[in-house]
Amino acid sequence: MNKRKALGQHFLVNRSALHKIVDIIDPHPDELVIEIGPGKGALTFLLAGRAGRVIGIEKDPSFIPSLRGKNLPNLTIVEGDVLELDFAGLAASEPAFRGRIKLCGNLPYSISSPLLFKVLDEKHLFESCVFLLQREVAERVTAEAGSKDYAPLSILFRIFFEPRIRLRLSPHSFSPPPRVDSALVSLVRRHKLLVEIPDETRFRRFLRTAFLQRRKTLANNLKSAGYDLSRANAALDHFGLSRRVRGEELEPSLFKALYDMIFSGG
Numbered sequence: 064m065n066k067r068k069a070l071g072q073h074f075l076v077n078r079s080a081l082h083k084i085v086d087i088i089d090p091h092p093d094e095l096v097i098e099i100g101p102g103k104g105a106l107t108f109l110l111a112g113r114a115g116r117v118i119g120i121e122k123d124p125s126f127i128p129s130l131r132g133k134n135l136p137n138l139t140i141v142e143g144d145v146l147e148l149d150f151a152g153l154a155a156s157e158p159a160f161r162g163r164i165k166l167c168g169n170l171p172y173s174i175s176s177p178l179l180f181k182v183l184d185e186k187h188l189f190e191s192c193v194f195l196l197q198r199e200v201a202e203r204v205t206a207e208a209g210s211k212d213y214a215p216l217s218i219l220f221r222i223f224f225e226p227r228i229r230l231r232l233s234p235h236s237f238s239p240p241p242r243v244d245s246a247l248v249s250l251v252r253r254h255k256l257l258v259e260i261p262d263e264t265r266f267r268r269f270l271r272t273a274f275l276q277r278r279k280t281l282a283n284n285l286k287s288a289g290y291d292l293s294r295a296n297a298a299l300d301h302f303g304l305s306r307r308v309r310g311e312e313l314e315p316s317l318f319k320a321l322y323d324m325i326f327s328g329g
Contacts, residue, residue: 072100072102072123072171073169073171073237073238073239073240073241074102074103074105074169074237074238075105075106075169075195075232075236075237076105076236076237076238077232077235077236077237080230080232080236081105081106081109082109083230084106084167084193084195084230084247085106085109085110085113087193087229087230087247087249088110088165088167088191088193090110090113090114090115090117090165091113091114091115091163092113092114092115093115093160093163094114094115094116094160094163094164094165094190095114095115095116095117095118095157095160095163095164095165096110096114096116096117096118096164096165096166096167097117097118097119097120097150097153097164097165097166097167098110098117098118098119098120098167098168099120099145099166099167099168099169099170099178100119100120100121100122100145100168100169100170100171101119101120101121101126101130101140102121102123102126102169103126103129104119104126104129104130104133106167106169107119107130107138108133108135108138110167111135111137111138114137114165115137115159115160116137116138116139116157116160117135117137117138117139118138118139118140118141118153118157119138119139119140119141120141120143120145120148121140121141121142121143122142122143122144122145124142127140127142141153145168145174145178145181146174146177146178146181150181150185150188151185151188154188162190163190164188164189164190165189165190165191165192165193166182166189166191166192166193167192167193167194168194168195169194169195170194170195170196172197172200172243175194175196175197175200176200176216179194179200179204179216179220180216182250183219183220183223186223186224186252189252190251190252191249191250191251191252192224192249192250193229193247193248193249193250194247194248194250195232195245195246195247196245196246196247196248197241197243197244197245197246198231198243198244198245198246199212199243201228201245201246201247201248202228202246203216203217204216204217204220204226204248204250205217205220205226205227205228205248207221208311208312208313208314208315209311209312210311211311213311214274214311215267215270215271215273215274218270218315218318219267219270220250221257221315222253222256222257222258222260222315222319223252223253223256223257224250224251224252224253225250225251225253226248226249226250227248227249228246228247228248229247229248229249230246230247231244231245231246231247232244232245232246232247257315257316258315258316258319260319265326266319266322269318269322269325270310270318272284272285272287272288272290273285273310273318274310274311275287275288277309277310277311278309279309280306280307280308280309281295281299281308281309281310281313281321282295282296282299282306282308284310285325290325291325294324294325295321295325297324298321298324298325299321301324302317302320302321302324304317
């Protein structure tokens with residue numbers, strides 16, 4: 064199999080789109096930008112012209128010589144798998160940019176979901192993130208309650224970030240063209256969270272359960288996972304919600320309120 068295909072690499076070649084993406088990332092001289100998968104450097108070198116420092120994380124060793132060959136003083140290329148990267152350690156090695164770190168990248172479909180959850184795990188490190196994603200993933204990340212794309216990922220990103228689709232790109236913007244449309248998503252970290260989540264691991268588990276089977280009601284999904292049905296129904300009644308309500312109908316703040324009530328005292 065062709066190595067580029069195996070890695071799911073589709074390089075953005077639309078120059079106008081590249082410049083728009085740099086403007087959306089909006090790198091400043093006092094900021095560090097970490098780019099996932101710089102590839103041939105089309106975005107990387109533009110970022111280096113505006114950011115204080117750029118670190119590119121590249122898995123494909125064949126790109127490393129040309130990326131490093133530019134000899135840009137504010138550009139560092141790290142060879143490795145971003146899913147195995149210690150973002151916290153990388154941030155600690157750049158103390159001059161503490162609190163001013165941006166993350167970006169054209170994410171292959173194969174790593175988009177695990178990478179997005181990794182971002183949630185280390186969300187405190189990043190001022191903002193800008194990702195090129197397969198359109199269906201972008202719509203899931205930015206989905207609002209009531210949408211068919213609304214999912215636990217949508218809720219978590221909405222709690223901690225302000226998610227927006229900023230650009231939509233056709234396959235012709237890439238080489239080789241992918242079989243799907245792409246979209247650029249920006250995630251700006253909230254300094255005041257939508258809701259406070261003291262035990263995020265437990266809350267994530269609750270969300271996954273709520274969407275276990277989308278055709279089932281929220282209460283039935285909770286019951287199937289071993290939650291106390293009487294407690295779940297009491298919480299729904301308290302907030303004036305139908306016992307037939309499904310997870311996709313609830314705003315993040317209402318999910319948190321239900322979660323608090325279901326777990327209060329237990």
